[in-house]
Amino acid sequence: MNWISTQFARHWRNIHYGAIIVLSLAITFWPVQANRVLGQVIIGGLYYPFFKIQTAIQVLTLREANVRELRGSLAQASLQISLNEEAVRENKRLRSALGFEPPSGYRLMPAEVISVSGYRLPITAVINRGAKDSVYVNQPIINQQGLIGRVTDITTDFATVQLLTDPANRVAARVESSREMGIVRYVSGSTMILDNFPVHGAVAVGDTIVSSGLGGVYPPGLRVGIVASVQRGEHEPFARVTLEPVANFHSIEELFLLRPDDRR
Amino acid sequence: MKLIPYILYLLLVAFYEVILRDLTSIYGVALGLPVLLVLAVAVYKSELSAIWFGFAVGLVTAATSRPELSGWYALATAGLGSAAFHLRERLNLESLASKLLLVFGGALVYNVVMTVINRPDGFFFTLGTSVIPGALYTTVVAWVFFQFSEGRMTPQKMKAMF
Numbered sequence: 479m480n481w482i483s484t485q486f487a488r489h490w491r492n493i494h495y496g497a498i499i500v501l502s503l504a505i506t507f508w509p510v511q512a513n514r515v516l517g518q519v520i521i522g523g524l525y526y527p528f529f530k531i532q533t534a535i536q537v538l539t540l541r542e543a544n545v546r547e548l549r550g551s552l553a554q555a556s557l558q559i560s561l562n563e564e565a566v567r568e569n570k571r572l573r574s575a576l577g578f579e580p581p582s583g584y585r586l587m588p589a590e591v592i593s594v595s596g597y598r599l600p601i602t603a604v605i606n607r608g609a610k611d612s613v614y615v616n617q618p619i620i621n622q623q624g625l626i627g628r629v630t631d632i633t634t635d636f637a638t639v640q641l642l643t644d645p646a647n648r649v650a651a652r653v654e655s656s657r658e659m660g661i662v663r664y665v666s667g668s669t670m671i672l673d674n675f676p677v678h679g680a681v682a683v684g685d686t687i688v689s690s691g692l693g694g695v696y697p698p699g700l701r702v703g704i705v706a707s708v709q710r711g712e713h714e715p716f717a718r719v720t721l722e723p724v725a726n727f728h729s730i731e732e733l734f735l736l737r738p739d740d741r742r
Numbered sequence: 743m744k745l746i747p748y749i750l751y752l753l754l755v756a757f758y759e760v761i762l763r764d765l766t767s768i769y770g771v772a773l774g775l776p777v778l779l780v781l782a783v784a785v786y787k788s789e790l791s792a793i794w795f796g797f798a799v800g801l802v803t804a805a806t807s808r809p810e811l812s813g814w815y816a817l818a819t820a821g822l823g824s825a826a827f828h829l830r831e832r833l834n835l836e837s838l839a840s841k842l843l844l845v846f847g848g849a850l851v852y853n854v855v856m857t858v859i860n861r862p863d864g865f866f867f868t869l870g871t872s873v874i875p876g877a878l879y880t881t882v883v884a885w886v887f888f889q890f891s892e893g894r895m896t897p898q899k900m901k902a903m904f
Binding site for chain 2: 491494495498499501502503504505506507510513514516517520521524525528529531532535
């Protein structure tokens with residue numbers, strides 16, 4: 479016993495080395511099944527919690543990717559719904575424009591508004607028709623509601639429209655029923671008025687004002703506005719007639735250029 | 743020999759093998775964290791700790807990759823621990839360069855031995871794309887570790903740098 483403990487104390491390092499070599503060789507040369515069992519024991523004891531963490535991370539990553547994909551699909555679906563709703567609205571507008579007839583002696587050319595500009599109220603608009611479509615300066619523009627304005631500037635593909643809401647734009651007009659004349663203009667920051675109308679002229683609230691055709695720009699008979707109020711001063715030569723425009727200038731989209739049949 | 747720190751090291755090896763290895767790989771070049779741990783134990787602890795810890799690390803790393811080669815893995819890693827310990831006894835490891843040289847040499851020899859044990863098809867290809875870059879990567883990480891462990895780099899110094 480004493481001899482053994484002496485030998486152990488003298489060769490303790492070699493014994494450890496020998497044990498490691500023997501164990502390693504035993505593990506190397508014992509059956510593969512035993513190696514697998516050893517692997518399973520190590521995996522079960524040391525790796526298991528980390529495999530659980532790894533699986534949880536993978537599941538979370540997968541779910542996050544799914545959520546991201548679903549969000550993308552949802553955004554796309556929302557966009558598609560908005561586009562569809564817009565298409566439905568456009569369809570309604572175009573259907574109402576289908577039966578729209580131009581004044582006698584004129585043809586219609588449809589145009590789309592690309593942009594509008596103006597402070598509070600739009601006073602000019604740009605349309606997608608230009609010189610290549612034979613658009614010309616002062617060409618009248620209307621929509622289903624009535625007179626909109628005239629072309630003031632042209633490029634190859636686009637044209638600028640001066641709307642009736644521009645205070646510089648005036649329309650020779652008359653009361654549809656009484657045929658008495660005046661000049662329609664927009665008072666900046668106020669409303670549309672029928673100017674130069676005689677104080678004793680026959681006009682009443684609700685009368686329709688149409689273009690007279692005398693200015694040389696707009697053809698006669700285009701609806702401009704409805705009389706909203708009439709004020710007659712005792713010593714004034716002209717009545718103050720305010721109009722409600724027939725066209726809604728805040729929502730112009732599809733317009734029509736009027737072209738005389740005899741113009742090429 | 744207190745066992746708890748070594749069990750924690752083995753858990754760290756398992757954590758690295760399962761989760762960190764892929765995250766820390768750069769273009770397929772993996773960090774040799776098990777090698778680093780064995781070398782650290784060999785440098786800072788006793789000879790017996792180094793060889794038995796190396797033996798255990800070999801078994802742990804083989805368990806998920808090549809269980810049929812567990813014995814060779816264990817023997818190679820225990821040999822690394824022993825060699826590193828004897829080098830530490832014979833060399834002056836005070837300077838950072840000598841420590842890094844030990845890490846680089848240890849990682850390189852260990853990677854080569856492991857490559858030989860695994861017998862891949864293209865040995866020299868593996869040597870160029872995985873073994874040597876892996877040893878360099880491990881050395882760089884060891885350099886960062888020594889910078890912090892020996893107080894050359896502190897959070898205050900890092901803040902001052904940036």
